[in-house]
Structures are given as structure tokens and as C-alpha cells.
Amino acid sequence: MNASREDTDPGRDDATPPNFIKELVEQDVAAGVRGGQVVTRFPPEPNGYLHIGHAKSICLNFGTAELGAPGRCNLRFDDTNPSTEDTSYVEAIQRDVRWLGFDWGARALYASDYFEQLYAWAIQLIEAGKAYVDSQSEEEIREGRGNFYKPGVESPHRGRSVEENLDLFARMRAGEFKDGEHVLRAKIDMQSKDVKLRDPLMYRIRHVAHHRTGDAWPIYPMYDWAHGQSDAIEGVTHSLCTLEFQNHRPLYDWFLGALGLDPRPRQIEFARLNLGFMVMSKRKLLQLVQQGHVSGWDDPRMPTLAGMRRRGFTPEAIRSFCERIGVAKRDGVVDISLLEHELREDLNARSPRAMAVLRPLKVVIENYPEDQEDWFDVPVHPEYPERGTRRVPLTRELYVERDDYMEDPPRKWFRLGPGREVRLRGACLITCREAVRRENGELVELRCTWDPASRGGAAPDGRKVKGTLHWVSARHAVDAEVRLYDRLFSVENPLAHDDRPFTDFLNPDSLEVLRGCKLEPGLKDATPGEPQQFERLGYFCADSVDSRADALVFNRTIALRDSWAKLAKKLGVGGAAKSGGKRKG
């Protein structure tokens, strides 16, 4: 009856909310434009790892393609600038898109596949008098372009004959010139109010090896020249891109028109995703990696898909997040809590439960025989009994969370304290009799007694025991390192301060490493990357890079919501809720 709850794939939910692009594409399909076909593309430049912002674009592009009959979304690498690009990025990007759950068909495409065609088209434009070779210096060109208030002035080379242009351009390709000696420019309008239209560059000379074409080309096309034409070659119908390309659309259309390409792809812009307390530019992320502020592109604190995957995010959670934030032209900053909500929702449904004590405090049950051992069957998931149970051992000595004991608890405290009775999850009721301290006051252990009649955890006489604690048998506990993550930056917008580098705003507490954590024995066999809920604490997974059978390492993906932390704050109780306490991020 509620099987759908588990079967539902949130990312592929049919009830995608309306958005202006979807609406527009649906209209095109209904009107029979392009025979109802929809072709989109996701066009990353292979110069860095994909991040959550790209996920929005990926979901949008692949999702929009599904509106067509037929529909297709290409993965196309925009590899027109060899000096920053690399095959390792090509591979990482494909891995991430695949992990997110999308399929781009037979093979990935590359703008570099079209270099020859682009070159032929450039010649066509030269012959039509719509492009020319300029031989001014970089500075002269920039100067000649003018600015927002001042019109441009024409290059002295603008009037070169077609023959001369053809000759020069051929020699540019032949590698006869050094970097920067010449460029190919489109001949549009130096008086245009749109600076982008003041004879933009089409090709620059770059004697640099390309990760795919090697040394075949000493000239490389610029983005504006390559992108629209690549779209046209691939039969792209709707070319979706972010807002900063709005200024490029007139140029995008100009090239297509000048070449007489038909049918023409249509560029549509949408607002990119911004998240608070994070930076979302490959350049900035690269800097974090290179300067060692994080352990790599896949550091679990990074907003990269690789980092999020390692941290324990699921593709489903990311996809439903992308769906939930919607698509519009208005620029904004999405609240992290929305991502966290989608994450918890997915993780809650799928994660098996286990107990782990992060900051152990020893408990001795005085009336529990030294040699006794009770194994309890505890549900793998309380909402899905069909997922079975796991066995957890109880012995005389065990560990509970240090923060679950307070010497002088405030009102509404349901956990341990002098004389307080609590339930050990799935096992029994214990009462705190004494707190053993060192001379310096440091808490060493708790002496408790248990009620043997409460075996299983139920109060035999129906007495109310509100507090339930997680615990681990000392003798059976498995040791592990646990890494807690917090937001990488301590301010909402690290880029908002012109006078200070964004790295000034890194959160010094974004990583907290806990050693000597005590895990329930079954966790020893956890598969890296597989989500687990450590009850009352959060969702965790064994680290796919560092965890080993003899040295377990777990990442906290995200803490559980912690309403006690809120209450404690309101009550003015300090520190009590620290261990599992929800820290944003």
C-alpha cells in the first residue's frame, strides 16, 4: 500500500513544478517546431570538477530533453581553451554526471570535434566580408573597443581585402605566427551600443597542446564563435545557459545568421544556483584545492559532486533539491536548509540504523553480572519492520554519549543525571546511582543499576521513561575515527568583500576529527559510501578514501535535526547539546 514510498525515485518524479523554460519548450513541441524534437546539451569546460550548481544545469538540460518526442541531451565538453583544460577533468565530469543518474547516449561530444568545421565556416565569413584578420596588439584591440560610454574605433586592418585575410588566416593556422600576432575578428559594428558586438574575436593564436587534438592547431576558437555553431552542428534546439550569457545572445544569433544556418538553436538563459556560506566557481574551488585549504576536489566539505558523494549525499537527494529550487531568471541565494531537508528526507528513508558513541562516557551496571551478555534484536529501520533486525550485545560495561549526562540538569532534561532513569535503546532501563570523578573533577564513569524486568526496553509497570539513549557495549565496541563537517565558510557571501580574499572567511571549525569513537559491532562491515543513521546523531558513511577494515573512518553526512539543542538554547543551557548538536552546514 505504501510501497510507492520506497520505490519512488524523487529525482525522476513526474510532478516537476512548472518553470518558464519547460513551458516554452512544451509550447514549441505542441506547435510542432522542429517536428516536436527537443535537443539540449550540458556543456562543461573540462577545467575543474562539477559542483552542485552544475547539478542544477544537468537536471534542467536532461529534464528538458525529456519533453521532446524524441528528446536528447548531449554531454559536450567545451574544450576551446587548452591552457586550462585536462583529460583528468573530462573523466571526473563524466563520472559525476553518470553518478547523478544521467545518460548522454553513445559517446561524449567535444567542441574540439568541430574545429575543422569551425575553420571552414570562418573562411566562409571571411569570403563574405564578415570577418577579418586584425594585427593590432592585445592592448590596442582593447583600447579600440571603447567602453560603455565611448563607441569603438575601427581597426586599421579592418579594410583588408578578402584575399589578404584568407592568406593571413591560412598562415595563422599553419603556425607561421607567434602567439598574439594576429587574431580573427568578426566584422560587425564598432559603433554598437552593445560592446560585445564591436568586432568580437573569433580566433586567437595559442601554441599550446590540446588535450585531444594535440599539436594539430595553433589557433583556437573563442567561446562565442564555437558555442552556437557547436549547438547547430548537434541539432540542439534549445541551448540553455546561465544569466551571464544574456549579453552574448545577440552575438550567438549574429554568427548563426551570418552563416545562414537553419534551423537555428535558440539560447535561453536561467539563473544559476547560489548557496550561502559557499563559493561556487570552479576558479575559486581550484584555488581552495591548490592552496591546500581542503584535501582535494573531493574533500567532503566541497560543494563538488565528488565531495558531496564522498560526504554521503545521494544523487536522489541532489536531484530532488534541484527540482525543488525551481528555474527562473531571478538571481538569488538558496538557503542551505532546503538542501539539508532534501538530504535528510532521502537519507531517513534509506538508511539502516545503528548505534555509535562519538564522545564515550563509561557506564558500569553494578547489578549486572560480569560474565553476563544479552543480545537484543533491534529494528534496522523503525518505519520499515520488513527490513529486519540486527543483534546488539549488552554487557556490564558500556559507553554512552558524554553529553547525555548532566550533573545539574535543567528542566525538561530527559537524559542521565543523578538518580535519573533512562532507557538504553532497544535494551533496558537503567538508573544513575553515582558519578565517579577524579580529584580534578573530571568525570570518569557512571555507576548505574538496571531493571532486569525492563529487558527489551519496555517499562514493566508502565512507568513513563522519556529519555532513550544510544549506547555500545564496551567489550564489543569497534573503534573508529569520525569526521564532523561544518560549513566551509563562516559568512554567507565570502566574495562580497572586495578588500579581502575570500579565503579570509574560511570557517576554522569546518572539520572536527573525533578519535576513539565506539561503534556497534555490525558497523565494522559498513560499505564505504553507504549511508547509515547513527541513532540520535545523524547520517554517516564510511569514508571511501581513508576507511580501512582495521582503521575505520566515518564521515558525518549531516546531523539529525536537534530540537533539544534549540530548547537548550532557549533555556540558556550551554554546551549540553554539543556532540550531536546540529551545526548548520
Place this chain on the structure above:
RNA sequence: UCCCGGAUCGUCUAAUGGUAGGACAGCAGAUUCUGGUUCUGCUUAUCGAGGUUCGAAUCCUUGUCCGGGAACCA
């Protein structure tokens, strides 16, 4: 001083001339062997000024504010 966009609860996003809705966050309560989950209820928004209209978030005029644009980056 120019060009291109944008402006709806705290945040994201609907409403396409006809009851401003949803999600998140927040608050209050219920249930609970996770202070989790689940459930219920509540609070909160059309940038300003004019106009058109029986009726405007939506159309017109105007103003204001915000973002992007002057790379041989994408």
C-alpha cells in the same frame, strides 16, 4: 553617462486580467523505545507613484533598487 536582464512571505518558487498558492525556515501542539520520523495548526509577501479596467502581481507610463556586460576565459 551606455547596453542587457531582474524585482511576489525570512529564503526559493507558483499564479499568464478573476480567491496571491506551495516548499523550506520559524512558532505552537499531537504521536513516538531516536528530543529523529510522522501528523495537525499558525505567522509572514506582490519595490514606489500614477494610469487602463467591473476587476491588476499580471497591461501602460514613470521612478527606485539589484544583477550582468568594456578577457586573445567559458
